[in-house]
Amino acid sequence: MVMVYGFEHIYKQAHKKKKLKAGKMTINFLGKTLKNPMVLASGVLGNNRDILQRVYDSGCALVTMKSIGPFPRDGHNNPTVIDLGHGMINAVGLPTPGYRNMEEEWKELENRNFPLNASIYGGSVEEFEMVAKFVSLKKPDFIEINISCPNSDQHGMIFGVDEKASFKVVSAVKKVIDVPLIVKLTPQALNIGKIAKACENAGADAICAINTAGPGMIIDIESKMPVLAFKTGGLSGPMIKPVAVRCVYDIFKAVSIPVIGLGGISTGKDAVEIIMAGASLVGIGSAVKSRGIEVFSKVNLELKQWLDAHDCTIDDIKGAAHKKQETRNKKQETRNKKQDTGYRIQDTGYRIQDTGNKK
Ligand SMILES: Cc1cc2nc3c(=O)[nH]c(=O)nc-3n(C[C@H](O)[C@H](O)[C@H](O)COP(=O)(O)O)c2cc1C
Numbered sequence: 219m220v221m222v223y224g225f226e227h228i229y230k231q232a233h234k235k236k237k238l239k240a241g242k243m244t245i246n247f248l249g250k251t252l253k254n255p256m257v258l259a260s261g262v263l264g265n266n267r268d269i270l271q272r273v274y275d276s277g278c279a280l281v282t283m284k285s286i287g288p289f290p291r292d293g294h295n296n297p298t299v300i301d302l303g304h305g306m307i308n309a310v311g312l313p314t315p316g317y318r319n320m321e322e323e324w325k326e327l328e329n330r331n332f333p334l335n336a337s338i339y340g341g342s343v344e345e346f347e348m349v350a351k352f353v354s355l356k357k358p359d360f361i362e363i364n365i366s367c368p369n370s371d372q373h374g375m376i377f378g379v380d381e382k383a384s385f386k387v388v389s390a391v392k393k394v395i396d397v398p399l400i401v402k403l404t405p406q407a408l409n410i411g412k413i414a415k416a417c418e419n420a421g422a423d424a425i426c427a428i429n430t431a432g433p434g435m436i437i438d439i440e441s442k443m444p445v446l447a448f449k450t451g452g453l454s455g456p457m458i459k460p461v462a463v464r465c466v467y468d469i470f471k472a473v474s475i476p477v478i479g480l481g482g483i484s485t486g487k488d489a490v491e492i493i494m495a496g497a498s499l500v501g502i503g504s505a506v507k508s509r510g511i512e513v514f515s516k517v518n519l520e521l522k523q524w525l526d527a528h529d530c531t532i533d534d535i536k537g538a539a540h541k542k543q544e545t546r547n548k549k550q551e552t553r554n555k556k557q558d559t560g561y562r563i564q565d566t567g568y569r570i571q572d573t574g575n576k577k
Contacts, residue, residue, distance in 0.1 A: 248360065260503075261503070271330070283334065304456050305458060306454050335361075338350055346391050351394040362401070363387065363391055389421055392420065400423065400425070401424075428465045431481070455503075456482045461481060461482075462479065462481025479495065
């Protein structure tokens with residue numbers, strides 16, 4: 219058994235107990251049995267069958283394709299992706315051969331032995347409908363609509379920040395496909411819970427959150443120029459995890475359909491955190507770069523070790539942060555009723571650090 223990320227001692231302790239609750243990691247997601255909760259995020263590894271197969275063989279249970287668009291599109295000029303150490307900034311710009319020019323890829327994917335989530339995008343409701351209808355005929359296991367990409371002038375994003383527009387595009391797509399529909403949302407929505415609810419009302423079967431955050435910008439101070447050719451780009455990786463956790467928390471509160479939690483997940487503890495916010499499955503994108511393609515089996519193992527050490531299952535911890543928050547609120551209410559506490563500065567555990575800057 220490979221031990222990773224310092225769980226050895228708790229894992230050994232847990233194994234002293236006779237029977238561990240976590241057991242198998244299989245999950246039933248929209249009627250499909252997945253071998254574990256790990257999902258490949260759209261866009262980070264393309265649409266080549268061999269690569270997607272490798273991802274599956276490396277421990278990923280559900281493989282998402284790079285978003286497919288209505289017409290051929292080159293995407294933005296380089297540089298398009300920059301590793302910032304604590305995450306990435308990218309403005310790839312939704313490059314796509316266009317849904318009609320992928321016959322070779324579809325042929326290769328026909329006899330696959332892994333669950334496939336086909337991501338699509340469009341610039342209008344009609345384009346979304348057109349691509350979705352065609353892709354549905356290729357029989358992926360799920361279709362994910364990307365209504366949340368921040369790196370294109372005219373695609374997708376507009377839907378994801380507006381309840382009515384989200385409702386419209388989801389209901390239109392739902393009518394023309396016969397596989398379950400996942401809707402991928404943006405953290406840029408002012409109230410992501412309301413957008414998710416509109417999608418659920420329009421027939422979405424699941425929500426995926428989040429797409430990249432921002433957009434952000436980095437400037438090369440020597441050349442005095444934005445580094446990305448497109449100037450701005452979406453943020454991903456560890457630096458956006460708190461945003462993803464907050465979004466999943468808000469969505470879980472607002473809807474009853476399952477949520478794929480995604481954004482900055484790279485360890486088993488990250489997975490535990492986003493599941494506690496309400497995620498049913500855990501997506502991984504940028505961490506493929508930092509931890510390699512084995513990241514899926516590593517995170518799954520770390521998650522299982524954590525569950526074993528705490529003798530619980532994924533179901534036990536799903537949305538757990540909501541229940542705890544409710545208890546906290548109730549306790550606070552009772553305390554407030556008993557006495558007028560006024561304002562208290564609480565010790566949050568955070569300390570102001572000495573940054574070394576002395577005047
Ligand atoms: C280089 C790159 C390309 C991406 N392309 C897509 C895409 O085509 N469609 C999509 O829905 N999301 C795309 N994303 C967003 C990811 O799927 C994911 O939502 C985001 O990166 C947050 O997850 P992470 O922090 O695990 O990377 C892309 C992200 C990156 C870094």
